Amino acid sequence: MRRLLAVIVTLVALTIALPVAAQQYPTRPVELIIPFATGGPTDTAFRIIQPQLAASLGQPIVLINKAGGGGAVGMDLVAKAKPDGYTLAATVRSTVTILPATQPDVTYKLADFAAVGAFAFDSGVILVKSGAPWKTLEELVDHMKKNPGKVTYGSAGLGTNSYFNMELLQQAYGVTLAHVPFGGSGPVKNAVLGGHVVVGAASLSAVLSVVRSGDILPLATSATKRLAVAPNVPTMTEKGHPDASLSTWMELYAPGKTPKPIVDRLSAALEKTMKDPAAVAAIEKAGMTVEHHDPAGTLKLVERENEVVLRLAKKLNLGKQ
């Protein structure tokens, strides 16, 4: 009985102490787990904002790469971490949406995380080789309709945004394509340039150099509005298919039970960082677009995308063994 009383007293004391602790947060360095190896686009984006984010928080930020399972190892670690705001996931949206939906071995789900914010995205892009007979998405779709199941498309791999975008496009236009998965946007670019596949789906940052040089023709992007780097390229939203618009969003997540004051403190720091012109310029130079969303806004976007992903995964029978 006395022990039970002690537990209750401790719990009460903790709940009182918690807001106080949150006000002081952060009092020590904050660890950002990047669930990918160094050198990749996600890693690059977070390394760019690391100094400004640390300055806004008033504490050093430690970036830790925990690669494995296509991002699942690092995300699992954060899902199970102490929700005290000192262990966060610096990741891309697909690791909380597509990954759990397509991989039976991944046990965490979206609800295990608290969204802190989204700050930039690498747009998806549908591309053909320059000199191909199609200059617009409509012309290409026309060709697809005349040759059902014959037109090949290369994606960055099953379970990537590029694959989902193309599957959603096929549903939207009622066409069937032959899918050839490649291990990333770089190989997709090569396969399109070399004429090994007709259509490519990739992320813009990986193909920007050949888009600028005119070797590759982008037909549509997955951005919500036209991009400053490619103002002539229409968006899938413009074409009336906002669902087929998955982009690689750079997002920050805390473990699911992290107290709201801590999430808000982190969100404020992220918002302040994204107002720094130097950080914005550096991110846009790397081929990404800056667009900040607060926790509620981020969650809304992620949940909506998650519905699209889950529906498609079920339809394509992905994630079932």
Add this chain to the structure above:
Amino acid sequence: MDVLHGLGYGLGVTLQPANLLACFVGVFVGTLIGVLPGVGPTATMSLLLPITFTMSPTASIIMMAGIYYGAMYGGSTTSVLVNIPGEAASVVTCIDGHQMARQGRAGPALGISAIASFIAGTFSVVCIMLLAPPLTSVALRFGPPEIFGLLLLGFTMVTYLTAGSKLKAVAMALLGMLLGTIGLDPISASPRFTYGSVTLGDGLGLVPIIMGLFGISEVLLNIGAGVKQDVFETRIKGLLPSRDDWRRSSAPLARGTVLGFLLGILPGMGAIIPTFMSYALEKRLAREPDRFGKGAIEGVAGPEAANNAATGGSMIPLLTLGFAPNVAMAVLLGAFLIHGVQPGPLLIKEHPEIFWGVIASMYVGNAMLLVLNLPLIGLWVQVLRVPYGILFPLILLFCLIGVYSEHGNVWDIIVMLAFGAIGLLMKRFGFDPAPLVLAFVLGRMTEESIRQSLLMSGGSFAILLTRPIALAFIVAALLVALLPLLLPPVKRLLRTVPPDDTT
């Protein structure tokens, strides 16, 4: 801007003190981590990436590239002296390099490594400069069917990688292929042999396997056998290869250079496969293939040239297409992107100082490396001359750090230790780990490329026969595989025919 003008401009950029320092730091660190087993160039470049934030883009790329090609020089030192690959691309150098050292010829082995590295490295820079654009268009023609043909040819080389039993080599190759199937299927992304583990979804890592099979097992073997440090007891002298050494090595060196460079350009090859291919090729061409595995200098010169030429070759797709053909180049790509520079067809126009600066720095860097690795070889040898009682725990420590730093994943350490134990058993029972490693690398890529090819063709195998490059490789592979079987009966026939005529 023509080439000479460009190179002159690039030299001007490289010789700026900050860039020259970056070049030196890069090749020095590269050599050091090359010498240290376990710690590889990819992990080092990743770890040093944040440091480049404060540097100019040109200096950072110069330094990063220096680490990469510098490591190829250093790696052979450890292979020769302690039979442990200093980094993954020096695995093959262990085979004959260490045997040379055992015969008291460590000097020429180290010497030919450094010279082969220098010649191949310089050759590949010249090629980048002159041939980058045309070679890129050739590399682009390598789609999945062509890659499949090339890999098939690679498989025919597997049995040449051992001095021992052919049957054991094939058994190890099959085991390597099986191990390569662990993880997510490259096409449908369904888990295979993962037993519900998310970590196994990525498959087994190449670096933990290599460090386990070659590094940890060698340490365990030496501790068990109570090996004396005989290699270091005699002074290493006579670094310069003899006239006979030169006669034997010059052709392998030239072939290794061209082979390494061409393979380096192709996606996914890295610096490891070219070394295996070069070794197998030399053994295949040799008049006395029996000498291989017993200290043949050709088996050092060829692969050492190949890995350095490959590092140069792999810069081509990065600089001209903005596409990283292997993991180390992906990190280098990251270094470009962090500074807001997009490598690709426009690099030479948008950032001539980076393009020409990096190329010129590679000439300078290779010259620095020759100095670091020939006259100063004693310095690196000192690192390894530490008594085994201290050196072995240190090697274990470096292997642990190196393997962990690649992904930050403890699982990789477990894999390495497990393969250390497996490697010990394999060595005890006369099974060579080299065929296993090559098949592990080739197996997964072969599966991916053949399945991609069939998806491209809608399921028709004709795609392999209607594309000339793919067909040529497949025919070559069949010839290489079947010739040893076909030749003896044909020869016998030919020999029996003339006597028949006379009667």
